[in-house]
Amino acid sequence: MSGIRPGVVVALCVLLGAGARAEDATSDAVTRPATKTNRWAEDWSGLADPAKRTQPFDDLKYIPLFAADPKSYLSLGLTLRERFESNRTPAFGIGGPRGDAYLLQRLQIHLDARLNENWQIFAQIEDVRAPGKRVITSVDENILDLRLAFLSYSRTAEAGTFKARAGRQDFAFDLQRFVSSRDGPNVRQSFDALWADWESGPWRVLGFISQPVQYRFVEPFDDISTKAFAFSTLRVERKVFGDQELSAYWGLYERDGARFLDATGNERRHVLDIRYAGSAGGFDWDLEAMGQFGRVGRDDIAAWAVGSRVGYTLADLPWLPRLGLQGDAASGDRRRDDGVLGTFNPLFPNGYYFTLAGYTSYANLLHLKPSLTVRPAAGLAVSAALGLQWRQTTSDAIYVQPSNPVPGTAGRGHLWSGAYGQLRADYVFAPGLTGAVEAVRFAAGDTIRRAGGKDGTYLGVELRYAW
Numbered sequence: 487m488s489g490i491r492p493g494v495v496v497a498l499c500v501l502l503g504a505g506a507r508a509e510d511a512t513s514d515a516v517t518r519p520a521t522k523t524n525r526w527a528e529d530w531s532g533l534a535d536p537a538k539r540t541q542p543f544d545d546l547k548y549i550p551l552f553a554a555d556p557k558s559y560l561s562l563g564l565t566l567r568e569r570f571e572s573n574r575t576p577a578f579g580i581g582g583p584r585g586d587a588y589l590l591q592r593l594q595i596h597l598d599a600r601l602n603e604n605w606q607i608f609a610q611i612e613d614v615r616a617p618g619k620r621v622i623t624s625v626d627e628n629i630l631d632l633r634l635a636f637l638s639y640s641r642t643a644e645a646g647t648f649k650a651r652a653g654r655q656d657f658a659f660d661l662q663r664f665v666s667s668r669d670g671p672n673v674r675q676s677f678d679a680l681w682a683d684w685e686s687g688p689w690r691v692l693g694f695i696s697q698p699v700q701y702r703f704v705e706p707f708d709d710i711s712t713k714a715f716a717f718s719t720l721r722v723e724r725k726v727f728g729d730q731e732l733s734a735y736w737g738l739y740e741r742d743g744a745r746f747l748d749a750t751g752n753e754r755r756h757v758l759d760i761r762y763a764g765s766a767g768g769f770d771w772d773l774e775a776m777g778q779f780g781r782v783g784r785d786d787i788a789a790w791a792v793g794s795r796v797g798y799t800l801a802d803l804p805w806l807p808r809l810g811l812q813g814d815a816a817s818g819d820r821r822r823d824d825g826v827l828g829t830f831n832p833l834f835p836n837g838y839y840f841t842l843a844g845y846t847s848y849a850n851l852l853h854l855k856p857s858l859t860v861r862p863a864a865g866l867a868v869s870a871a872l873g874l875q876w877r878q879t880t881s882d883a884i885y886v887q888p889s890n891p892v893p894g895t896a897g898r899g900h901l902w903s904g905a906y907g908q909l910r911a912d913y914v915f916a917p918g919l920t921g922a923v924e925a926v927r928f929a930a931g932d933t934i935r936r937a938g939g940k941d942g943t944y945l946g947v948e949l950r951y952a953w
Contacts, residue, residue: 521563521918521952523669524656525596526608526634530561543953557603565594569672569948573843576621577886578930578939581893588619590626590672594633604641610634614672622703625671625837625888630706633676646686654678654699659721660733660761661772662836663793663848670837673701678711688725694718698834714742717833730764739833744782747883747896748819749827751783757833771796782827789830791816791848805860810871812857818850818882822897828882835888840873841908843926843944847885852876852901857908865914875903877933884934892937899933906942922948 518538519528533539533548534556549560572587579585596610612633616626636653656676659665668675679696695718697711721735737757744753756779763772771794778789797810816830832848840846846853857871877884883891884903906928913921928942 523667524658525563525565525594525610525952526598526606526636526638526655528561528563528598530598531557531559531600534559551599551601555602557600559600561598561600563596563598564953565592565596565951567592567948567950569946571842572943572945574943575940576844576942577890578845578892578928578934578937578942580934580937580939583620584940586620589615589617590619591615591617592672596634604639606638606640608634608636608638616672624701624703625668625673627703628673628701628709629703631701631709632707633674646684649683649685651679651681655681657681657694657696659735660763660774661793661795661839663774663839664757664759664776664791664833664835665719665737666834666836666839668834668837670839670842675699675834677717690723691721692723693720716740727764727766730762730766732762734758734760737833739831746782746819746827746829747891748822748829749782749785751785753780753782753831755780755782755787755831768799768801769796770799778831785825785827787827789817789828791830791832793848805862808859810855810857810859812853812855812871814848814851814853814855815878816848816851818877818879820879820881822881828879832889837887841906841926841944842924842946843906843928843942844887845906845926845928845942845944846873846875847887847889849885849889850878850882851885852878866911867913868911869909871908873906873908875905875931876901877903880933892934892939894937895933899936900931902931902933904931904934905929918952920950922946922950924948 518532519530522528530547533544539545539548546562551560552558569590571590574585576582576586592612592614594610594612599607610633612628613630614628616622619626632654634654636651636655638651640647640649654676656667656674657665658667676699677696678699679694681694683692697713697716699709699711700715702708717737717739719735719737721733723731723733726732739755739757741753744751757776759774759776761774773794775792776790778787780787793814795810795812797808799806799808817828819828830849835848853873853875855871855873857869859867859869861867880899880901881897883896885891906926908926910924911922915921924946926944930939930941
């Protein structure tokens with residue numbers, strides 16, 4: 487199967503999205519859901535009334551299963567993302583190509599069967615390619631494979647709502663610092679899991695046991711999950727002071743044959759996380775801290791990380807400017823061969839938490855990032871940011887995404903890693919059709935330069951369509 491050409495993307499967007507450019511009738515706008523990143527969370531039962539099916543192919547968004555039950559239906563859908571990337575020095579050009587320009591292409595087709603208001607069967611296949619990319623990894627390509635396939639049950643009673651899922655699914659916590667669906671790279675992260683959730687008033691308790699999917703890109707339908715890689719979690723959330731969020735969770739991350747600069751062997755890592763987020767009086771904030779302990783082979787684990795995003799929106803000014811400040815820190819390994827591994831494991835990192843360029847990983851890191859975001863037109867957001875980076879300790883390496891040490895930096899050089907500028911624009915062309923442009927320039931510090939690295943320059947242009 488060959489990759490889809492960019493012209494096909496435009497044709498599909500015109501064909502499927504033409505009707506979406508028109509204003510919906512008021513009654514249609516009330517019942518028609520917005521497409522979501524997690525397509526299984528959409529509810530198309532509002533199209534049970536044929537008069538509501540006003541856009542092209544709406545008869546495929548709602549196919550009745552049992553005439554007596556409007557909550558019983560079949561819905562088909564498609565997600566298509568095309569992104570061009572030019573990265574002059576991926577990983578600062580150390581141990582790899584000095585530059586690369588390529589297309590990242592993601593096509594996903596799903597089937598959502600609602601048997602009634604309680605039971606759901608969801609399946610999604612994908613074909614993910616990276617035409618022209620010089621170095622292909624498991625986050626770049628996934629040739630015709632099963633991404634999601636699960637059975638879901640939910641029931642609401644007077645005491646609360648119970649939900650459960652079994653099968654291949656994905657998870658994303660909060661800002662996705664440490665547990666994410668990995669939407670930034672080309673291949674998203676899925677889990678073969680059992681998941682349960684209970685919600686009652688301001689409380690929510692959830693838990694799951696899972697085997698993360700390990701992606702292979704040689705043959706169709708060759709992805710696997712095994713007991714050699716597992717992740718389990720118990721999480722509690724509560725609304726406080728109105729809509730502000732307070733949450734905490736414990737997780738167990740298990741991986742056979744783990745390799746770090748100062749430890750190798752089977753990894754059994756406990757994680758404890760707490761987060762507080764909310765907004766009030768023009769301010770918004772998201773604060774999170776995580777501690778990690780356990781063992782890798784014969785070595786103990788003692789690692790930590792903190793992350794914060796705070797901002798203030800000037801709602802009385804044109805363009806609604808938001809002043810933001812992001813701060814992050816993650817531990818590194820302070821002493822070699824001391825029997826204690828201090829390098830923080832970012833678990834399932836979000837590929838776009840820092841930037842799409844991939845120059846920054848959440849390990850052995852100190853990071854400060856002021857930013858300004860404006861909205862000069864409806865559907866348009868433009869942001870500019872300056873990132874400053876240091877290592878938490880010079881004994882450990884500088885790391886790039888997902889958690890790869892830069893060769894020649896461990897135990898050498900200074901704390902200062904470098905600085906970057908970031909410009910990004912996001913635009914909503916029509917319901918389901920969005921675009922983005924991001925540019926990053928990273929000025930490498932002396933430690934990276936002495937290891938043979940160069941400054942980094944990244945440009946990404948993306949078009950995403952969801953039907």
